[in-house]
Amino acid sequence: MNISVILSGGNGIRFGSELPKQYHLLFGKEVIAYVYDALKASELTDEILIVSSRNMHYEAGYVPGGNTHNESVGNALKYIYKHYDNCESVLFVDSARPFVTADVIDELYKRIKDADAITTAQKITDSLGRDGIKFVDRSDYYLIQKPAVFNFNILYKHFSATSETTAIIQQIPLSCRVKQYYGLKQNMKITYPEDLQFAERLMGMQGELL
Numbered sequence: 073m074n075i076s077v078i079l080s081g082g083n084g085i086r087f088g089s090e091l092p093k094q095y096h097l098l099f100g101k102e103v104i105a106y107v108y109d110a111l112k113a114s115e116l117t118d119e120i121l122i123v124s125s126r127n128m129h130y131e132a133g134y135v136p137g138g139n140t141h142n143e144s145v146g147n148a149l150k151y152i153y154k155h156y157d158n159c160e161s162v163l164f165v166d167s168a169r170p171f172v173t174a175d176v177i178d179e180l181y182k183r184i185k186d187a188d189a190i191t192t193a194q195k196i197t198d199s200l201g202r203d204g205i206k207f208v209d210r211s212d213y214y215l216i217q218k219p220a221v222f223n224f225n226i227l228y229k230h231f232s233a234t235s236e237t238t239a240i241i242q243q244i245p246l247s248c249r250v251k252q253y254y255g256l257k258q259n260m261k262i263t264y265p266e267d268l269q270f271a272e273r274l275m276g277m278q279g280e281l282l
Contacts, residue, residue, distance in 0.1 A: 081137020106170035146233030
């Protein structure tokens with residue numbers, strides 16, 4: 073069984089609004105709805121869970137959000153462990169990344185058969201700097217993003233909700249088969265109010281090209 077989890081417990085403090093960013097509208101549709109629709113259209117997603125402390129109208133299982141990102145992930149893992157005895161793979165996606173597609177979700181589920189963990193990633197194209205160092209080789213680094221998919225048993229065994237890591241995949245042991253997926257080129261995350269306007273322009277441009 074493949075279980076896809078939407079992380080929607082954040083309050084969006086940087087967004088500067090009482091309404092969390094994932095519930096603002098893009099072309100009259102909640103940001104989180106784009107993520108939900110991608111999972112619903114995914115042929116390889118068997119169950120959808122939403123981690124949130126808000127009452128919502130989407131057809132999915134609901135898990136209470138935590139005070140931190142890692143607590144929310146931990147709550148989802150505990151819920152799956154308790155309610156499902158046949159989960160093989162679990163995928164996490166941010167509720168504020170509206171450009172995720174069903175094709176990408178299915179591709180990640182296909183690739184996890186030959187890995188223990190896969191994260192969506194972006195190559196760094198700008199120059200990197202660090203105080204006290206003249207040159208940083210950007211080819212040694214990449215940006216970690218979601219969606220990310222995991223062998224459920226491995227992630228459940230090694231994940232700590234109290235860890236200070238900022239990405240789920242950082243808790244997977246180096247001895248495991250960890251891979252990066254670079255196929256999702258446009259994967260912006262809504263963080264600030266102006267991001268909504270930019271996302272609308274991008275969606276408008278994509279619509280014109282179709």
